[in-house]
Amino acid sequence: MNYPGNIKKSYTKNINYGNRGMFLEGLINQANEVYLENNIAVIYKKPTPIQVVKYDYDTKRIKDAYYLSESTLDYNGVYNGYYIEFDAKSTNTQNLPLANIANHQIKHLEKIINHKGIGFLIIMINNEAYLLPGKKVIDFIKNNQRKSIPYDYIKSNGFQLKIDYLKGIEYIPAVDLLIKEMCDEKNKN
Amino acid sequence: MNYPGNIKKSYTKNINYGNRGMFLEGLINQANEVYLENNIAVIYKKPTPIQVVKYDYDTKRIKDAYYLSESTLDYNGVYNGYYIEFDAKSTNTQNLPLANIANHQIKHLEKIINHKGIGFLIIMINNEAYLLPGKKVIDFIKNNQRKSIPYDYIKSNGFQLKIDYLKGIEYIPAVDLLIKEMCDEKNKN
Numbered sequence: 001m002n003y004p005g006n007i008k009k010s011y012t013k014n015i016n017y018g019n020r021g022m023f024l025e026g027l028i029n030q031a032n033e034v035y036l037e038n039n040i041a042v043i044y045k046k047p048t049p050i051q052v053v054k055y056d057y058d059t060k061r062i063k064d065a066y067y068l069s070e071s072t073l074d075y076n077g078v079y080n081g082y083y084i085e086f087d088a089k090s091t092n093t094q095n096l097p098l099a100n101i102a103n104h105q106i107k108h109l110e111k112i113i114n115h116k117g118i119g120f121l122i123i124m125i126n127n128e129a130y131l132l133p134g135k136k137v138i139d140f141i142k143n144n145q146r147k148s149i150p151y152d153y154i155k156s157n158g159f160q161l162k163i164d165y166l167k168g169i170e171y172i173p174a175v176d177l178l179i180k181e182m183c184d185e186k187n188k189n
Numbered sequence: 190m191n192y193p194g195n196i197k198k199s200y201t202k203n204i205n206y207g208n209r210g211m212f213l214e215g216l217i218n219q220a221n222e223v224y225l226e227n228n229i230a231v232i233y234k235k236p237t238p239i240q241v242v243k244y245d246y247d248t249k250r251i252k253d254a255y256y257l258s259e260s261t262l263d264y265n266g267v268y269n270g271y272y273i274e275f276d277a278k279s280t281n282t283q284n285l286p287l288a289n290i291a292n293h294q295i296k297h298l299e300k301i302i303n304h305k306g307i308g309f310l311i312i313m314i315n316n317e318a319y320l321l322p323g324k325k326v327i328d329f330i331k332n333n334q335r336k337s338i339p340y341d342y343i344k345s346n347g348f349q350l351k352i353d354y355l356k357g358i359e360y361i362p363a364v365d366l367l368i369k370e371m372c373d374e375k376n377k378n
């Protein structure tokens with residue numbers, strides 16, 4: 001991206017935030033590549049939806065467009081027949097502000113779970129990475145008035161993920177545990 | 190989209206082709222909405238990936254970008270725990286030219302099937318719509334030197350889909366048959 005020369009002070013925050021998000025995104029993309037290469041899972045980041053306003057057919061370039069807000073989660077794909085969908089969230093505070101998770105993303109997460117898909121968040125907090133199952137995210141929101149998910153909740157309800165600078169964030173082992181939990185739950189009923 | 194005033198003659202073909210493709214896309218989007226509203230399946234069209242070259246932070250508009258070629262299929266989601274991914278192809282001839290299906294799309298289809306996902310094409314041919322299972326697409330390509338899939342092959346190996354102008358293209362009943370076939374196959378082995 002070309003940034004215009006005149007970056008306003010108010011953007012500094014956004015850019016830092018973006019970088020932090022991009023660090024996590026990079027680790028997830030890395031893991032997805034390793035999973036694809038090693039035939040473990042087929043999971044991609046969805047392209048960000050845009051609304052094209054002006055397209056130049058001569059140069060085949062988009063000359064005016066804007067980003068649309070996402071109604072789904074950023075990553076999806078298939079692992080051993082299971083439908084996987086998740087989003088990545090980063091925070092540099094001691095909790096994950098719920099403002100980081102759009103309302104329609106929560107609704108989407110709920111739909112995925114209802115249709116027997118595996119939905120979750122990968123959260124980077126306190127320099128640690130966690131997979132927090134969608135059900136735990138929804139439970140928290142339904143049973144709390146708080147505007148953020150505290151670190152302790154994430155730690156005790158999520159699965160900590162190994163960060164490997166060659167392999168990225170290895171989240172499939174946590175998905176295996178999540179699937180096992182779902183099967184145990186099903187067998188109990 | 191704003192089309193520039195001066196559309197070259199050579200674009201006429203593309204635009205017609207696009208319209209035919211968009212007709213099929215419209216019917217599929219309609220079906221996906223009905224499936225979402227009635228809590229039957231959660232399936233979306235993926236946004237087309239673009240490469241942003243110039244972004245204006247002041248106006249929050251993309252001022253220069255271009256489309257990237259797709260390496261996956263256009264639609265994916267979850268149906269009753271199954272991972273679904275498919276692409277829509279239209280043709281106004283008596284066969285489906287393989288040039289309409291990119292090589293990496295075929296490879297992607299193969300990966301989805303290997304990971305126990307449900308991959309297929311929805312083909313509009315002779316004013317009829319068919320769901321052709323990914324395995325049948327791959328079998329054809331592996332066992333033929335032909336540069337297009339003939340109508341007869343699609344008709345005898347695919348599931349014909351009902352086109353309803355209110356509900357769109359109803360492909361889930363064909364997915365049910367496909368899942369049944371997969372289960373029967375599995376039980377035989």
